[in-house]
Amino acid sequence: MKKTTSNSIKRNLITALSLMMTATMLASCGSGYDGSESRKSGSYNNERTTAENYRYNNVTAGDTDGTANIGGGYNTEEYNHLTENGYKLVSDEPLSTFSTDVDTASYTNVRRMINDGWEVDPDAVRTEEFINYFKYDYEKPAEGAVSINTELSDCPWNSEAKLMLVGLQAREAKVKDVPTNLVFLIDVSGSMEDEDKLPLVQQAFSMLAENLGADDRVSIVTYAGSDSVVLEGESGDNSEEIVSALNSLSAGGSTAGAAGITTAYKLAEEYFIEGGNNRVILATDGDLNVGLSSEEELTDLISQKRDSGVYLSVLGFGSGNYKDNRLEALADNGNGNYAYIDSVDEAKRVLVTEMSGTLFTVAKDAKVQIEFNPENVSAYRLVGYENRLLNDEDFEDDTKDAGDIGSGQQVTVLYEIVPNNGNEKSLKYQDNESKAETNELSGEMLTVSVRYKDPEASESKLIDKSVMCSDYTEAVSQNFAKACSAAEFAMVLRKSDYASGLTAQGVVDYMEQNNVDNSELFELIYKYMQNGTGSEASYW
Template identity: 55%
Template sequence: MKRKYSALLLTAALLLSAAGCSGGGSTADAAPSAYSGTAPVAPEAWGGGYTEPFEGVDWNTEEYGYIRENSFLAVSASPLSTFAADVDTASYANLRRLLNQGAQVPADAVRIEELVNYFHYDYPAPEAGEPFSVTGELFPCPWNPDARLLRLGLQAAQPDWDAMPPSNLVFLIDVSGSMNDDDKLPLVKQAFGLLTENLRAGDLVSIVTYAASDRVVLDGATGDEGAVIRSAIEDLTAGGSTAGAKGITTAYELARRHFIPGGNNRVILATDGDLNVGVTSEGELARLVEEEKESGVFLSVMGFGSGNLKDNKLEALADHGDGNYAYIDSALEARRVLVEEMGGTLFTVAKDVKLQVEFNPGRVKGYRLIGYENRLMAAEDFADDARDGGEIGAGHRVTVLYELAMADSPMDIPGSDLSYQAASPTGSGDYFTLSVRYKAPDGEKSTLLEYPMGEEIAVETPSEDSAFAAGVAEFGMLLRDSQYKGTASYGGIVGRLSRLPGVAEDGYKAEFLELVRGRLEQ
């Protein structure tokens, strides 16, 4: 299909090309040609009006939030490690897209906790009356012989779909010009079509679209009107600028209008995040959804596409809207998020979930939390119910990894030799105590759970789940070129994971192993 470009864009390109060939200076000193692909220029520099760059030119304006990797902390000086739970998986799916395209992987696109949490682990179901189960395992660290690796796991109860409350869903769909690619709006339609197939008669669906302005396409259709919902989705077309904030406001208004007390009230946003009209900054958008969520409506975010993905904005929207963030790179990923893990994606069982690990200085000298950099909290925020945590959906799992320098480790941990905070016997054989705070989905006061753990979690040979999670974390460290990667190598990951029988039986884990092999062969 032929693409049309504005006259301004063509004129500017010709002028640049001519400048590179004129006698006024050498081509080495001239501005790079628009056709060279060696110096991409921001699309807005042309004055707008384009729909796609010239063939052979790779525009890339993707944005990722800065990640400052966690370092080792001395238990004597910092015994408490506090952070919000995170069940997002967007980073892994986006990373898979980049690797499959042969693209360079930005270090800040690699959020290791989201890589680890993408996969299924065999955690026990929670006891009756408990929101989730908690397990731990301590084993030798594959990339650091002087440390041990700690894996903590939380598992929410698997949902009984027939017993789940009805849903009031608002599909908020970006139909701006930037969504006019095969991996954007057409994939959005497939994703929402899959979700529509699994709706029940008592569910309600509304559809809001936004481009230069917002539009209500469907207002409160019931789940048994699948043909009506699918037709409304299929008729969507892309074009125009992106006034996302107005669409968000309208979507929340619809969700409040059809609010189901005791039900699942949620806005599901599908976009590449390239909002360029009205409220556009990450901070402004975060404040907007923080205000809107007070109505009791949750927000799920699905990112799409390549070239101008605004990952930082989408993650902020989900985090501040009490929801989750997934990246959809294929129809199979849409099925995983909206069908296979529908309960976790749509139904929150615990909100504002916070974790705090208190390490025993008599057993542990230092620790490093792997990932969760943008979820860290001050120790005093743990008991402050006004401070947001993370959300856990029905059937969701949370996996946490720590690299630990035990009391007898030869590792030198900065701060561990302070004069007045020296380790002293505590009389406890525990390595640490894990504390968890959470609220009910409609609650405002948190509940505290505590889990002391000691020798009972220590093993010399890790379980298959622990071995796999360690391999995923190691892969993320290599991609980020972590200063803590130690002896990590792609070959080492392949060697260990290829021996795990469960990897071949799980399509997602087998696919991960192939991604690692791909890096090994480069």
């Protein structure tokens, strides 16, 4: 593997991070951080772009044009470049604001790469989607749609920082009583003919169809060179008719996705069920090449449909020409969620086992804002969520679109925290100087605030929870250790500047030391190491 930074750059990055931090206290909030500016993420020191390196390194024997020959095709996969979040000084930026994210596509897409023996494109790795792929044991909300869970301990990949876990748990809705209006929007263009594309789509939707009832409605729209309505408003209890229509599909032609999206939303609105679950489910490899096809054009199109009351689920399939950037943009801007289907088992997980979370929204436009107390926190770093960041003022703006959380779903967030013993105050803490003097606030490390709307509402609800310095614990829960393991492996794959020296074997060691119950992740890491890309030497 080609080195992403030189050894000297690596040493400089590590030195910069070390200078930025000072030793911390374990029992209290720790000693100060005297860095004058926040640390910025490093960039890859290559002449080629990340995507070009990925295609170059996945070239098979005989290929010389910088694209990989995969099953007779070429690797033209596309991923948006992500620059990791850096450290922020609390004195400069006491608020951290972002949209929630329940997508898991990044994890399963990268799993496909590893299982197929490919080198992993760092830009395909979104750390939060690795963390959120796994389930955690959070307390359910006593009231409202969402509960806030927190845990504070040591950061396993950075001995000079603490790590805070924030876990949001959505309520479980009684979805059996809610009628569903679904439109299956299926890409049947020529690029979908491979076994891991249209044939897998047909199996996935067939499993979903067999779990619907008489009050549900299903329509099927396909698109290739043009769009076509295959099935319209069929009763959910007629699964044989739905499955037969699915099995009749074949792939061929170009890809006019925008026309299909327009037709699918028109059908969803025609069969709209008041008080029901109205949703378009798009299944594609994202390789659109007719009509509106750029990421910006598709974003504009789907944003216009957002206020129709119809939600969007995006399911990605296939390899070689996969366009992750376009599919993520569609889901993010269409009140939707995004999953990648790499197997029949994953299709069953998303569309059957976790169907209620995938299809039924209980909290829409959900946002998180953390306010750090400058008396006790000097700097922080949000792990992941790079493309979910919001302006601080967006938190109270109910017109600002944000992520949706489905029935029973979870959102897990990790923050690296550099403790401090300073005396600066701001915002909540500044406005309560008299309380601070009596130590009512001086023990607070931060406050977690969450805003969300009920599915039919236009005004948001606010919940919050304070985290105290005394909440620190050396012993960690399974929730904490499992989330850390997923984050660590993602950082290894991303070649993170913020986890220098961390290796795949190091992640395994951490999991074993903490008895992490996660055979899925264990097996994937071992497969990664067996591929010959798991040694530290291959990272730098």
